[in-house]
Amino acid sequence: MEVDDEEPSPDFSEETRSKHAKLLADYSKIFPVAAKLLMMKEADVRIGTPCACGNAIREVRCLDCTQFSPLCRSCWVNAHKHHPFHWAKFWSHEQGYFVRQDISVLLDSDYGIPLGHDGEHCPKALKAILMTVVDLNGVHATKITTCQCGDNGRWRQLFDADLFPATVVEPQTAFTFHLLQDWQIMTLQSKITTYHYIRALRRLTDNVFTGNVPDPYKQFIFVTRIWPLLEAKKQFGRLHSDGMNELFPHRPKGNLMLYCPACPEPDVNMESGWERTPHLNSLKRTVDGNFKTRNYDKKNNTNDVSLFGGRAYMPSEQRYQHYLETVLQLQKEKMTCNHLNVANSVNHAKFKNQSSVDMTYGERHALVDLAMELDLEAAIFDKGHEPNCIWSYDNMCGLTPNISQCWHKYHKCFAYQIDKSRWLIPACHIKNHGPGCVPLYCYVYKPCTSHFHAEMVEYGWAVFNGVGPSVLQMNPGHRIDMLVIHYGDWNWRKTVGLARQLVKVLNHAKKQYIEKRNHFISLCELNESRVVAWSAMDRSPHVDPRNKRSVMSVYEHNHEKAPILKALVDRLMSSKDTITVSSGDVKVGAAVSWLQEGLALAQLQACICRIAKTCKANPTTEVRSRCTKLSTRIDKWHKEQTRFMCSIALQLVGQSAEEPKDQCLFLPSDFSASDRQKFHLLGLGNKQVQMLEVALGDIINTLQTTCKTLTAAYEHKIKHARGQDANTRLNQEIHSIEAKWETLIADYMLFRDALHALGALDEVKWRPLMVKDTFRKSTEKRRTPGDSQVTEGNLWNMTRVGFSTSDPKIAGGLLFEHGNVGEDEDEDDEGGDTSEDPIFNINDLKYFV
Template sequence: MSQEADSRIGTRCFCDQAIRQVRCLECFQFAPLCRSCWIHAHQHQPFHWAHVWDTEHGYFHRQDISTILDSDLSAIPLGHDGNICPQASKPSLMTLVDHDTGVHATKVTFCGCRDSNKWRQLMDANLFPATVAEPQTAFSFRTLRHWQLITLQSKITAYDYVRALRRQTDNVFTGNVPDVYKQFQFVSRIWPLLEAEKRFGGVYGNHMNELYPRRPQDNVMVYCPACPEAGVNMEPNWDKTPPEHLNTIFNTIDGNFKTGNYAKNNDSNDVSLFAGRAYMPNQKRHQHYLEAVPQIQKEKATCSHLKVENGANRAKFKNMSVTGNVNVQCSHMFVCSSVDMKGGENHATVDLAIKLRVECCRFDKDKQPHRVFSYDNMCSLAVNIVQRWLKFHKDDADVVQKASWTIPACHVNNHHEGCDYLYCYVYKMCMGHFHGETAEYAWAIFNAIGPSVLQMSIGHHIDTLIIHYGDWNWRKVKDLNDAKCKYVEKRDSFAGLCRLFDSKIVQWNAMDRSPHIDPNSKRTVFSIYSHNQEKSPTLKAFVDKEMLSSDIIAVSSGNVKLGAVASWMMEGLRLFQLQTSATPTICNQRSKLSADLDAWRKLQKHYMVSIASRISRQPDEQHPEDQLLLLPSDFTPAECQQLRLIPLATKQIQMLEAMLGETIANLQTTVKNLSAAFERKIKDARGQDANTKSIVQIRKIEAKRNDLMGDYDLFREVLNALDGLDEGKWPPLALKDTFRKPTERCRNPGDSRVLEGNLWGMTSTGHARWALTNTEGAPRPTGELPSGKLPETLEHAEQPGINADGWIWSAGRLKHMSMKEIEVWEETNNRIQWARSEADFERWQEQLEVKHADFMRFIRYAAYARDVWLKLAQGPCSSSLGHIAYGREHSNMWESLCAEAEGRYNHCGIPGLRIVTKGKTFVDNVAQWRQEEEKHFSFNQ
């Protein structure tokens, strides 16, 4: 409260000519002054508010500097470094805006001794005029810089920003403050364009185009420094030095419906100021493309739940001129191109986005790098893409002819199972760890501006997206350490499997890694990484076969008979199941479990000698149900490798696969019984006694069902700990997934529209995704449940079956398999485990090499940009000291970025890959490093 008044008011001023009447709260520790002294003290700070003491009312009230004195001396002078011009014009009323103090209705005098326009004088004073002819409103440069930073970081709208400035001026009578929203809209669109022109060297004439000749002319995009760019950051003769993944351009494609735009009667002259020089196409080009290329594709998505393309013209797009955007990003998450969607997400729009990406940086026709494109609907897009490009994009058709196509790693789980092996990056050579899901990361940022761009004119809409794309690109970083750690883990795991299956390696190595589509059934894909629709044995049949086997298995104590290990492993899984599913609480049950555990531990010390010390450290006083069994699943894959537990882990995986299949079969039978029990209760139970008996029976069956679901989750969790879980093969199971239409009653009207729960699409070998579509491949329709009341436990489980697709009820009881069939199944399991581990190892090996190549390209890019800006500063285009200083500043900035990247690279890079000696290339390093890494697999030689 002491700040509301000042005891020095009314005392003599420093000038000794008048009394103190005015203070300033924006200045730091500013003493009150008389009116003339206050104006003189604020000669270079005219936007500070003058707090003038009102003697009559006894408090301070706020005034603009131009109102302190009645004379023209209080007007803000332009020119002469803030001093009044001898030939100054008469004061002009203007509205000046500053982000610190708000909106000022003030007076300005212009310099009359120089032949300079008013807008030029305002610009020289760091004020941006809203008009050129007779400016009446201007914004300080720091206001526009502040606005740009705030909107890029917090996605605030121009309206809210101007409203905040007006409230900052007067938070009570805000309506009396001049409304500068329309003027600010205009200026805030021009400012980012001018900043971009300056930042990307447009102020240096055509010189930047000459230094980057392969880029589009006069472009103002933020390029990814780590992506290959010919003549900038690539090694000499890069096109003649495989492997190709070192120079691959990885791209992710995705559509977003949150950045649309309403169709309104807008000014036809309101076009994008960037005019196709950034991430989005010129509006005329886009319109011509829409008229020339069919937008309704013939290909329809047949994979489950991919309704984006099939619903291209839904009613939700009514009254929308733009329904969203399709973006192409590189693997480092830089936005490379973006196209407005007109209607839905169709192939023509995606093709144009890819076309713009190709045009970002041209390569010679005979020196095209390998390109990879990842898209969630790639199985539909890529079918006829070559034919479309030969017709509509003939000049760049060779790019798509040589490109590789993938589906993001998470999205592919919603596809037909064959898409996994056809389009998942893991099963493709020279992909690195390009999972493709980074396309989703940016939408969380860009969605925040969706409500703003929805109501803008189309030109403003495009410009707003462009400045946010540029800001997003500037803030991207990358890391090498993760690739190093993952590579070592995957390498050691694969080496362990190679030792385990040494006798089979030659045979498996000769197998084709490419997927093959069944000519008789276009939806069936055969792959070395898949079971290919094989059936699995029952657990009893599998264990019986292992018990009779004369084979030996390597454990940490040496070689022992397979049958003994299988029996011991089966007993361990039984004990583990008892510990987790039904904890003993009665003394005799606990004693029995303790005795069984002691007997099992004796064999464990023999089979797992490498962990004997850990077994001995188990507390004696601990209850048997709380003791850790120390099965292979209790260790990480790296620890299993170190402790020589890989063979035991492999057997545990095989047993868990069989146990999961058997659990599914038992769960199917149990739920069938539950369904029949409910039907009998509805039909036959009359009276309290009959109803009570029926309910008791139902509760027992429900308890068994819940136990089986718990077992399924338990086995699935253990399989995941062993790094052997196939999410598509054994998906999560919820209560709603077990709903099944009763087969005990006659068919009722509407039954054909009812969906069964996910349990009924599952087979004994998993592969749930087949049941996600009906026989025609189209998404299954939803419908109402048949008449009759559902079980109470299902009625409250989110209406099971109404919106759920099925996955586990398509199979009947498991059939017994012959010994030969079990052997084939077991070898197939081993082969799939080995092949998938090989694929993981190879992708992470490639990823590690790609990250080294990225770092080297970044360093070369920064060094090239440093030299470019230095040339601009020293060249003939530097017509002023400002041009020279700006060029030197940017050259130094890129020099610092180059030094920082080199420091990080030297810290985390592998010396064998990082250090390129004179006369060699990075590819030579890769070849030599891979040869060294082969020593981990020398036992196969």
């Protein structure tokens, strides 16, 4: 659920700038007058004139009231009996300016703010008592008089006057309710600390001699612990009998948690017979750790406990310590997926979910189990009638192998729910896992998950991370209470925006309906002959019995070692087979070596043409040098060409007069089908098809790695580049990576066009690639609202053998089985899973050269 807590981006449009310029011009005309009026506020011509009562002169005014005329002292006090904490601006004739004073010092008599009698003075009142009262406008050293007509003590009379006493017995400090409400909203929204809040109030009282202002910091800390608890009890209906328990019998009794009104809850928002539609009523829960709300292991104040006492989003301290002592799974676990070591990275953190636990021993599986158990305890279904639950966790591949055994041993009450649960890894995190995790834990391969990308738990991290500096030094109980009120506020803000967000999502779904429907129809038409066979396949993933670390799935891409061009050329070079050319039969190895050089020359020609477009008027030294070297290589290649294509020798005459980048190489792909047959080029054409298909796979593999590296380079520059030298160096590297990225796309289209010219192009297998097709969601950035609605480019649906829906075998009559080509090559050089490939050399721009 999205929450509107982000600061809007500044608008730098021309229209906005012109509006700002006009406003500034308008205000500049009134600046002199406004400055003079502001200065006049420091005096008042009515001071010294007779007051309306006729008993004294006007000498006190109030700036906290709007358009309040000066009065005499008695009239001012009488007018402020219901606003006793407004500051009195008293005109000092000796000093010649207004002096700010409390209401209690205006009258010569022993006046104190009266409690009881609706602001009127109690006839039985005793001598006024000195007190410190903190309000929104500062800290008041004032006096109060208590009512003696009844039996109510001082703290009760203060409470009735909307003043929260710091102590129960003979309180000397109190805080107004308005102040506590303001503090709660300010700390929840802006994450201001209690210390800075009180410091601001003291400066508001006296911004010069701030040290002379009473410091109620210690009392305020205590009161702000109690106030949120009372507010929570009031909001959740826990102050009067058991009415809420009767209305919501499935919820835990006495809980202080805010339940989502949109989540399934029996007898509240679910129809009878909901069990017949489990795909609509499954529960989706996410688990994750946040490493920003740390807490020092403080040895003082060990008796400080949470006032919420395990009734909200975290367990009680007694239960938590007992769990740590009894569960023996807190030792360091070994990760099953080599691509994720989050559990070993940090030792102290905080869970962010409806149920949370302190990660005293890091993000260990036992602590994850405890957080999950707390969430199940807050469930709102009768035992044995719960819908199936879908759990999401970024280390799910390490959690699930032993989870059933652990729950049947340590969490027996809910083990039956775990046994029927389903497991996911969030959509963004799973990209950093091994290939076997994708079919097992990715939501796109799970039925009835409703696009559950499972990244929602991270949406609140930007808010909760701001609390980290505040809770770092707090005592354990105080820290828990502070986190609880922030969790509750986050849930409240989501609830407030729920209707607006649902309307937004519904409107977006209506817009996407036609697009997705048309796409689905196109897929059905494209794969009409395959649908029957696909429907008969078993879609559940299985662990490979031969290799326990790999997974077998109909959705799994072919991660076996695909042939690479080098392995193909080496094999054909050592072959004793022959092919027929215009001059007779020649060895396959010689023809393949010549074709490999021809494809490299085609790449160089295309590269020089791209560079030359940027410097048409004045070719650079680099372009001229490249052209010279290219001309030498083409001449040498043409001399050998007559060995295989003697029938076109006459067409090579006059080629040297043209620019090297514009010369026709007369590869088999440069001829029409009839000319290839006429000039006996069919054998060479078949070999070129084989090489082009494998070369396209090489380009796809390297292009994917290049895009990942380019994204990481951008993020590295933003986070770590400081200063001109570092920025210049990183910019140069990024430009080199971008050049390689553009070259790979151009080479892919060049070879694809060559396949098309040879009549061997599979349009489904080798689809066109453009810049937009290389778009990929960054794994370095956190997920943001709307990311789940953004799709990645076509490049990420391809492997070395083309699109995943195509036949994994290489076209063109390649006569070898997988595993025989390049079997003695290094594994990292043979491709397969692109996530295993080493980072490329940014200076290596060619693959045939």
